[in-house]
Amino acid sequence: MTVLLWGALPYIVFVLLVTGLLWRYHYDQFGWTTRSSEVYESKLLAVASPMFHYGILFVLAGHIMGLFVPASWTNALGLGEHAYHLLSLYGGGAAGLLAIAGILMLVYRRRTNAPVFRATTANDKLMYVFLLGAIAAGLVAKFTHSTPSHGYDYRTTIAPWARSLFTLSPDTALMAEAPLAYRVHAVIGMVLFALIPFTRLVHMFSAPLQYLFRPYIVYRARDPRRLGARPKEPRGWERVDT
Amino acid sequence: MRVMAQIAMVMNLDKCIGCHTCSVTCKETWTNRKGMEYVWFNNVETRPGQGYPRRYEDQEKWRGGWVLNKRGHLALKQGGRIRRLATIFSNPVLPTIKDYYEPWTYDYRDLTNAPLGDDFPVAAPRSLISGKPMKIEWSSNWDDDLGGAPEHGGSDPVVTKLRDEIGHRIAFAFEETFMFYLPRICEHCLNPACGASCPSGAIYKREEDGIVLVDQDRCRGWRQCVTGCPYKKVYFNHRTGKAEKCTLCYPRVEVGLPTVCSETCVGRLRYLGVVLYDADRVTAAASVPDEKDLYEAQLDCFLDPDDPEVARAAERDGVPHDWIEAARRSPVRALISTYRVALPLHPEYRTLPMVWYIPPLSPVVEALTETGFDGEDAGNLFGAIDALRIPLEYLAELFTAGDTRPVRASLERLAAMRAFMRDVNLGREPDTSGVLAAGLTPETTEDMYRLLAVAKYEDRYVIPTAAAGDARRxxxxxxxxxxxxxxxxxxxxxxxxxxxxxxxxxxxxxxxxxxxxxxxxxxxxxxxxxx
Structure with missing residues (x-):
């Protein structure tokens, strides 16, 4: 079990994530969208959506810092273990609370607003279970293993395991001794990553940062091959006879 | 000089009878799909009226189009790139479905399945958005033909602006009121704010014909374009999560056919043709400091295809020969640049729109005739233009950013043409003083009359095909x-x-x-x- 969860699952998730993204990019450009429901309801969304998205972005930044930046590097910057713990507890905790408050409001909105609920697919519901589960499990793990003076130091167990994944020699024993709450959080999180390409979460990979650098007006030449008979490629127009 | 070609449209508002045939045929062709119930690529608004979506012209609320920033450079009114990416998770100025209208259908099954009883069964309205029974309170043409004008008339942003800024009150009493129809499609602007606000770069302007399109595969549903377009002619398909807009019926235009709205127009009021413009002048034209100069600035962007230098430059820049030829015969160029009777819609948005309008003169003639004067006499008509039932100021707010001079000049030419052609048709010696005063000659007046009144199919639509080399396919x-x-x-x-x-x-x-x-x-x- 230890080998399966901490030695095999991360690689399965990685393969699913990468091949899933490639598959979706190739086959389903048309379905690659945020599927925004803002036209149905905007008042609650205006508060909840930025809360969740900014929260989750800070959480992501925190995870990258916690898992992939070795403690020796932050120590070298003069950020001691206790200071790092406080940053992780208060900064990370705040971001996590922001994200979970946002997503709870979003789920509430999705359930109570009839048009939004009608536009919710089974795929969305599955995704919400894992997204909400991952955030909640993460917060539980953090807050049940921390006090302001002392907290569980995942930078001696989980982070080295995460970095050992890159060298293709995962140190599964390190993870096996981590507290249960952290392990649950890690599993849900990994499943969530595997789901990304197959759900609406895929829109995170089209974050439009290139917009900052391109000219305002886009000119494009007509593709001469597109004249006349339409090319054989998947299109989203629904069939008339259905 | 960088010559580019654009398929542009002119609509002659004098002829629009508000039958909505263009809207219906367009909808049947393009937007009869789920998620697009509320979408009208083409709609016909009664003016004065709120338009569609409601009060879309109020840019202080909707933040569409371009403005000049402090340094005098063009900037999107909804904010800079960083600011808009920061608010991408919830667009603060996106119209919701209620600002358009909640589309509905009727539960027709009740008509046949209701059990026998004393009451007639009814088909109750059901929302196509929530699926629940709903009360119908608004739709795309709720204020059609001034319906509800005493109550809603003041909500027209132009009416509000005239009242607040120049103290001109638009009358809505039945005896004093006026109206005309304004059919609207996407403007296929030279400087499209929708494309500029698209974070994904999915909205592009085609190099060959200037048609502005949304790449459905690249659109990621960020919804910035809906806000960016000041005409609110980019719509969000709430089922697919992608933006869609008027395509100027490019599959038809590519094979030389007019758009569906033009083809089916009962009043035959639409004109389609090629306009050549200098792409290098576009940014400068869109950034002139005074809004009232935007009309002239845009006119200066257009190039004369009869000028040999322009023709040479067009060949150099890859404009096909038959397109240059079509530009010479273009009815749109004639109405915009030669006769100068067509005007752009809301040039103050600085997008340099390419669907232009000939302002309506007919109500003047009617009003004059009712008062016992000869409605088509040149002298009477000229005098009456300032006392129009449709106030000149109202038209000027729509077409020239408030400058009444170009509107008056256009109406004077139309009035002069009427008076002149009446003399011709009655076999009288035509009085040329009117047309000469309006800046026309007897010959150009007759040409203009042929284009506006006779309006043969091949005169109205001069559309070169996509590429001669591909014609066979x-x-x-x-x-x-x-x-x-x-x-x-x-x-x-x-x-x-x-x-x-x-x-x-x-x-x-x-x-x-x-x-x-x-x-x-x-x-x-x-x-x-x-x-």
Whole structure:
């Protein structure tokens, strides 16, 4: 079990994530969208959506810092273990609370607003279970293993395991001794990553940062091959006879 | 000078009877799908009126189009790039479905399935958004023909602006009121704010014909374009999560056919043709400091295809020869640049729109005749223009950012043409003083009359095909580039892709465009046997 969860699952998730993204990019450009429901309801969304998205972005930044930046590097910057713990507890905790408050409001909105609920697919519901589960499990793990003076130091167990994944020699024993709450959080999180390409979460990979650098007006030449008979490629127009 | 070609449209508002045929045929063609129930690529608004979506012209609320920033440079009114990416998770100025209207259908099943009883069964309205029974309170044409004007008339942003800024009150009392129709499609702007605000770069302007399109595969549903477009002509398909907009019927235009709205226009008021413009002048024209100069600035962008230097530059920049030829015969160029009767819609948005309008004169003639004067006498007409039932100021707010001079000049030319042609038609010696004063000559007046009043099909639509080299492939009767058994339903067609109906590579049915030559012969012919 230890080998399966901490030695095999991360690689399965990685393969699913990468091949899933490639598959979706190739086959389903048309379905690659945020599927925004803002036209149905905007008042609650205006508060909840930025809360969740900014929260989750800070959480992501925190995870990258916690898992992939070795403690020796932050120590070298003069950020001691206790200071790092406080940053992780208060900064990370705040971001996590922001994200979970946002997503709870979003789920509430999705359930109570009839048009939004009608536009919710089974795929969305599955995704919400894992997204909400991952955030909640993460917060539980953090807050049940921390006090302001002392907290569980995942930078001696989980982070080295995460970095050992890159060298293709995962140190599964390190993870096996981590507290249960952290392990649950890690599993849900990994499943969530595997789901990304197959759900609406895929829109995170089209974050439009290139917009900052391109000219305002886009000119494009007509593709001469597109004249006349339409090319054989998947299109989203629904069939008339259905 | 960088010459580019653009397919542009002019609408003659004098002829619009508000029948909504263009809207209906457009909807049947393009937006009769789920998620698009509320979408009208073409809509006809009664002015004064709120328009569609409601009060879309109020840019202080909707933040569409461009403004000049402190340094005098063009900037999107909704904010800079960083600011808009920061608010991408919830667009603060996106119209919601209520600002358009909640589309509905009727529960017709009750009519046949209701149990026998004392009451007649009714088909109750049901929302197409929530699926629940709903109360119908607004729709795309709720204020059609000034319906509810005493109550809603003051909500027209132009009416509000006239009242607040120049103290001109628009009357809504029945005896004093006026109205005209304003059909609207996407403006296919030279400086499109929708494309500029698209974070994904999915909205592009085609180099060959200037049509502004949304790449459905690249759109990621960020919804910035809906806010960016000051005309609110980019819509969000709430089912697919992608933006969609008027395509200027590019599959038809590519084969030389007019758009569906033009083709089916009962009043024959739409004109389509090529305009050549200098792409290097666009930014400067859109950034002139005074809004009232935008009309002239845009006119200065347009190039004269009869000028040999322009023709040479056009050849150099890859404009096909038949397009230059079409630009010379373009009815749109004639109405915009030669006769100067057509005006742009809301140039103050700085997008340099390419669907222009000939302001309505007819109500003047009517009003004059009612008072016992000769409504088509040049002297009477000229005097009456300032006392129009449709106030000049109202038209100027729509077409010239408030400058009444170009509107008056356009109406004077139309009035002069009427008076002159009446003399011609009655066999009298025409009085040329009116047309000369309006800046026309007797010859150009007759040409203009032919274009505006006779308006033959081939005069109204001068559309070069996409590319002469591809012409053979463009007709469906020509050799298809695939086996004819491969089309949908044919024996060679795939049933499903590996991942379900819409996935994988399936072929679409060939679109049946009525044979091009057959259709054009039928439409242009005066002979019975061709019809």
């Amino acid at each position: 463009l007709e469906e009767s020509a050799l298809p580039d695939e086996c004819s058994l491969d089309q949908a339903g044919g024996p060679g067609a795939y049933e499903h892709g590996p991942f379900g109906d819409d996935s994988g590579r399936t072929s679409l049915p060939l679109v049946t465009l009525e044979n091009f030559h057959l259709l054009s012969r039928r439409q242009r012919s005066d002979k019975q046997e061709d019809l």
